[in-house]
Amino acid sequence: MSQHGRQIDEFMEAILWFSLILFAIWFSFFVYALYRFRADKSPKASYEGLKADWPKHLEWSIVFVEMVLLFGFSVPLWGNRVLDPPGPGEAVTLEAVAQQFGWIFHYPGPDGRLGRRDMRLADGMNPIGLDKTDPASKDDIITMNEMHVPVGKPVLIYLGSRDVVHNYYVIQMRIQRDAVPGLTIPVWFTPTHTGRFEIACGQLCGVGHFAMKGFLVVDTQSDYEAWLKDMSQLSQVAPPTGEKVIARQ
Ligand SMILES: [Cu+2]
Secondary structure, eight states: OBHHHHHHHHHHHHHHHHHHHHHHHHHHHHHHHHHHTOTTTOOSOOSSOOOOSHHHHHHHHHHHHHHIIIIIIIHHHHHHHHSOOOOTTTSEEEEEEEETTEEEEEEOTTTTOOOOBOGGGOOSSOTTOBOTTSGGGTTOEEEESEEEEETTSOEEEEEEESSSOEEEEEGGGTEEEEEOTTOOEEEEEOBOSOEEEEEEEOSOOSTTGGGOEEEEEEEOHHHHHHHHHHHHHHHHHSOOOHHHHHHHO
């Protein structure tokens, strides 16, 4: 359901096949050893062991293959995922702030700029501490437990937390990243299919952890724009509180 998801799945599949081949080889060797070194064929154990050089070479080649797997495939794949975020211009950018027990999403609005936030300003009416004196925050849109994105475009989410460590986890997108209080942690993906997907919290964050559920809705571009317009009007009518937005769903 996301562009990089296929890469991860194919890599996992390759490792599974590789493990299966290794298993077959080692299991045949095990059966061979059971037969070859059966009791009546080698009644006395050899205390000298094997003198040949080939086991040493075999072990070094296994080390080599594993190094290639680790530094040739795993590290670059991981690096590609964590070091190369899409530029702010090319991605739909928003913030996701986790709290016990839900998600607050913060969109930049028509000006494309996220308003300044300061947790010291947070209260019941302003759960993410948006600074209302910052001009960039005037048109910002805040939604509770449901975020929308357009299909086929990179999405860049800055994760934050109001209280404890949570974890933004959308299994269909092959995305999982911690939301840590005091830090802003980027996570990104490009959805390839429309649909409604559950956002789970992947860290045991308190007694209500099981109920901490959000939704990621991947829309067509026009549906996404309509939803954004709707939410923007709602934000202008009343200060965004969780209850009002939830009531609309
Ligand atoms: Cu949580």
